[in-house]
Amino acid sequence: MDFFRRYKRDKVGIVFGALLVLLYAVALTAHWITPADPMAVNLREVFSPPSSAHWLGTDQFGRDVLSRVILATQVTVRVTSAACLFAVLTGVPIGMFVGYRGGWVEAIAMRLTDMLLIFPIIMLAIVIVVVAGPTETGVVVALGLAQAPTFIRIARGVTLAAKEELYVEAAIAAGSGWPHILVRHIWPNISTPIIVQATLTLPVFVLNASALSYLGLGVQPPTPEWGQMLNEAKDHLITSPYLIVGPAAALVVFVLSANLVGDVVQETLNPKLKKRK
């Protein structure tokens, strides 16, 4: 409750938090709120400009762009949330384990992580998605695995510090095994930086998911995704510029909100951080 009380003081946090909540609400209710069937092709009505029937116009196949943006929001939210969870669930346990265990296990794990960190995340994701196949699961695994090294590093770092604490020594003296210590004693004390990191990486996930789908490596058509819609729209930028508005605006709003909310969460959880100007 203390968290929300402090979060509420930040106006930026409230506005963009509300936007983010709105986007998630759109995603959750996508199937009921789309004005038209996002997949329904109508070749008699291709490239029609925005009108009362189609607020954002129709695309090359006569599909309603607004409905597609809404469905794409759901797809993006689903993919990026799953990928974020995947990264946390693979990265954090490994990081905590090697951080606590130390020795050669840690050395090997960290060198491997360093190797993965050499690659730009998007490149790593492209390689993984090419191997796993451009399906929704493939994209989730690719984005998750590509970000996992970051979480391994952070989890290890905070575990290293935590394991020197008195309460851990006490637990060891009391005869607790390492799984028990990691879950019961270390995790509650290191969860804050990991939650912050997860919030801060969410926009990166969104951007990367869109980049992959822009390159044709994301969720496959006819399922819409922002990146893929942008790619299609760019071919008709001069003749039908309205096509780019929907997906571009949705992407900008999502990434901006997620970024700012991430910042505010970080400051709220860590009051020692300097206040943003």
Add this chain to the structure above:
Amino acid sequence: MSVHRILLAGVAALAACVVAGDMASAQDAKPQYGGELIYAQAGEQFSLFPGRNLDSGAQDVWLYACENLVEMKEDGSIAPLLAKSWTVSPDRKMYTFQLEPGVKFHDGSPFNAEAVAFVFNEAKAKKFIYSSILEGFDTAKAEGEHSVSMVFTSPFAALIPNLAFRPLCIFSPTAYKKNGEQWMATNIVGTGPFIQKEFAKGEHIRFVKNPDYWQKGKPYLDAVKIIVVPDPAVRAALLEKGEVDRTVRLTDFDLPRLEKNKDIKVRVVPSTRQYYVALNHMVPALAHVNVRKAFNYAMDKAGIVRSVFADRGAILAKAPTLTEGVYGYTDMRKPGEDTIFPFNLARAKELMKNAGYEDRNKDGVVEDVKGNKLSLNLFTRRGGTQGDFQVAQLVQTFLKDIGVEVRIQVLESAAFGDAIKLGPTEAKYDMVLLSWGIPTADPDEPMMLFTLTQAWKPVGANRMFYSSEEIDRLSMLAHSEIDDTKRKDYVKQWMAELLRDAPVVYLPTLALNLGSRSYLHDDRILAVDNYPAPFAWLDKDEMKKQGIRR
């Protein structure tokens, strides 16, 4: 008997008239000498050696320097070039060509019967990439300084049009023997009106006028520079600014804007390339002729032309595989039809039902009598051919309307190439989106490589694993028949049989476009995806008027 007269008349009569209006106005003016033509091409050429590259973009480069025995005109007719005339032996297995005298290659060596014989014999010995279109070729022999004979193991009707196919140009044997094939990949030495001067891989290639060219008074231009500009939007912008004089492969959505510009001429012609979905007949459902026909009727072809090609980049097919301008082409539509297999959803659904496919559990997907749902994959590339990915998505939508679930698999070029060259037992695709072009404008190619049983992959290009005794019989007859009327009749029967069997899903024919500045005269566009301009000329006054100073 000379067949060349018959062939000329026949091909000319059938061919599509392309730019008659333009030509008339261009011919009124008197050609001016001088100037450099700048031409923006879409892609770089991996090889300029005609023996190893069939790409039409490469042909469009070397045609300035390397000439064939005969050439194709805009109306699809075949005209003599380096060969003045030819005769055919009574058994129709030997062609004898009389060559132009006094012609020299750019390296100074003489163009003669020995050079021609060498090129064709070398093509056979080294298995040049075009060998298949010289089916049954045995040997070529110099009969005199300017007389050369080509001997075939069986009568071959399509030889003359095939000799106009640009990769069969006569390059200098001297240069080839001295420098080898590797060198020829970046250097083209022929008898043509221009001599290659510069070559920068992936950037540009420059030709200068051949002062010793055998056709007196030609060419008009001093130089031709071909630059590589992959992005169509950039090519359109360069043309609008007058930084290039001509360019090709503009996007259909840019054409209306360019056409409004009075300083630019845009020409759009139907190509000989038709889209189709190859259906794997080894898949039980697709072995059923009613299912294949249902798929054909389910396609809203006019919708494809409108939404993917902006009503410009493609036209509705009027015959299976063959297009206007191809020898033996006949309009195969029934009266009142806009295309073969006109879009008819009700008919398609009925055919599916007749074939035993119905939606028994009401899940939106049809099942066969045993209850297995009909779900097929569709292999495609993205950007391999203009609009391919979009067409694939529409095929998916159209088939969904008749209850067929389609999973699109997009493969990148190399993987796609590997996936579609496998034989009947290894092939992984149920359906593949492809296009068939006829660069020789003669039906011999699709008849011998596309629909013949012996042409099943991995040998030919029959990726459907389609087999029909009647089709095979007609193809073999047409291949060796030299009588014009009979051969055309075989071709027509072959097309009628294809409409009965529907071995593939027939989709629209692609159109080609060429944008040129209006001061450029006598540059051409051919249905076979060639854009020759060796005898083009620039109107200097008009250039100045448009503010182009080079």
